Amino acid sequence: MALVLWYGGHLVIQSKMSAGDLTSFILYTLMVSMAVGTLSNLFGDFMKSIGASERVFQLMDRTPKVRFRGGDTPLQFKGLIRYENVFFAYPSRPDVIVLKGVDLECKPGQVVALVGPSGGGKSTMVALLEAFYYPVSGHLTIDGVDIRDLDPEFLHDKVGLVSQEPTLFAASISDNIAYGIKGKKVSIDSIIEAAKHANAHDFITSLPQGYDTLVGERGVRLSGGQKQRVAIARAVLKDPTILLLDEATSALDAESEYLVKKALDELMQHRTTLVIAHRLSTVKNAHKVVVVESGTIAQEGTHEQLMSQPDGVYAKLVQRQLQKD
Numbered sequence: 001m002a003l004v005l006w007y008g009g010h011l012v013i014q015s016k017m018s019a020g021d022l023t024s025f026i027l028y029t030l031m032v033s034m035a036v037g038t039l040s041n042l043f044g045d046f047m048k049s050i051g052a053s054e055r056v057f058q059l060m061d062r063t064p065k066v067r068f069r070g071g072d073t074p075l076q077f078k079g080l081i082r083y084e085n086v087f088f089a090y091p092s093r094p095d096v097i098v099l100k101g102v103d104l105e106c107k108p109g110q111v112v113a114l115v116g117p118s119g120g121g122k123s124t125m126v127a128l129l130e131a132f133y134y135p136v137s138g139h140l141t142i143d144g145v146d147i148r149d150l151d152p153e154f155l156h157d158k159v160g161l162v163s164q165e166p167t168l169f170a171a172s173i174s175d176n177i178a179y180g181i182k183g184k185k186v187s188i189d190s191i192i193e194a195a196k197h198a199n200a201h202d203f204i205t206s207l208p209q210g211y212d213t214l215v216g217e218r219g220v221r222l223s224g225g226q227k228q229r230v231a232i233a234r235a236v237l238k239d240p241t242i243l244l245l246d247e248a249t250s251a252l253d254a255e256s257e258y259l260v261k262k263a264l265d266e267l268m269q270h271r272t273t274l275v276i277a278h279r280l281s282t283v284k285n286a287h288k289v290v291v292v293e294s295g296t297i298a299q300e301g302t303h304e305q306l307m308s309q310p311d312g313v314y315a316k317l318v319q320r321q322l323q324k325d
């Protein structure tokens, strides 16, 4: 630009060029240089996109180790769960046996609370029921059908999971509640109904955009208790036969805790519920408490039965951990 000004200036002084022509020339030079500059940015973006799309195609081409569809879709699905001598090790650590011969029965409509020290295998038992993995040996059956033989899509339709850290997506609250209802059109009325059952309707309507409020990536714009109630509303709408629940350990304020607990109590009604319990009230109300320790079932019975064995793992666990209520 300096060169153009210097040389162009000379030409103007020598009357070989008009000032207007010089100005036009400078303007055109600027336009061309800007265009060339953008072109180099474009090249950078292009190379970045090539790298990113390679990764996208790699993901699209991945074939899951667990079957996706196909299999039994029983007409009657009552939700009788049976673990029969189940052994399991995670594929990433095949030498570490996580479940060592688990036997357990959960009758339809029963609430079964899993308790036990951290790392005992409670979450793993739940993950097997979602068919995220299959047992290495033994059988896990629902209504007598081995989980391997069930159509995974059918299974996921019948099994609802409310985890400690609910997975919310960067979408509206109503989309997040309706998430997972496949193929069917979900009416806003049924979404509102589900939110009411989950004690979420009041907080949602108090937001400026109500059910259209965007929750942000992973629901960052909602509090812990609000996120949990949206996840509960999602489960209510899905109306699963089997409910898997991982009770939150994170501290909620008293009001949120009360609302979440009430919503969960309602959700658990008339379903086979397997709950990883952290609260004394949950285990007290459960039909059966199961102590999972080092991949085996150490004790099984009602809260009262287990408390009558003061030297048992459960009684000690209650004294140490489950005091908070």
Ligand SMILES: Nc1ncnc2c1ncn2[C@@H]1O[C@H](COP(=O)(O)OP(=O)(O)OP(=O)(O)O)[C@@H](O)[C@H]1O
Pocket: 090, 092, 093, 098, 116, 117, 118, 119, 120, 121, 122, 123, 124, 125
């Ligand atoms: N994805 C995984 N890959 C490999 N090992 C795992 C995986 N998830 C859990 N484990 C291991 O399996 C064992 C049981 O873990 P699990 O999460 O089932 O226990 P838990 O009883 O639910 O514990 P917590 O109460 O802390 O959640 C642990 O030793 C853990 O390290």
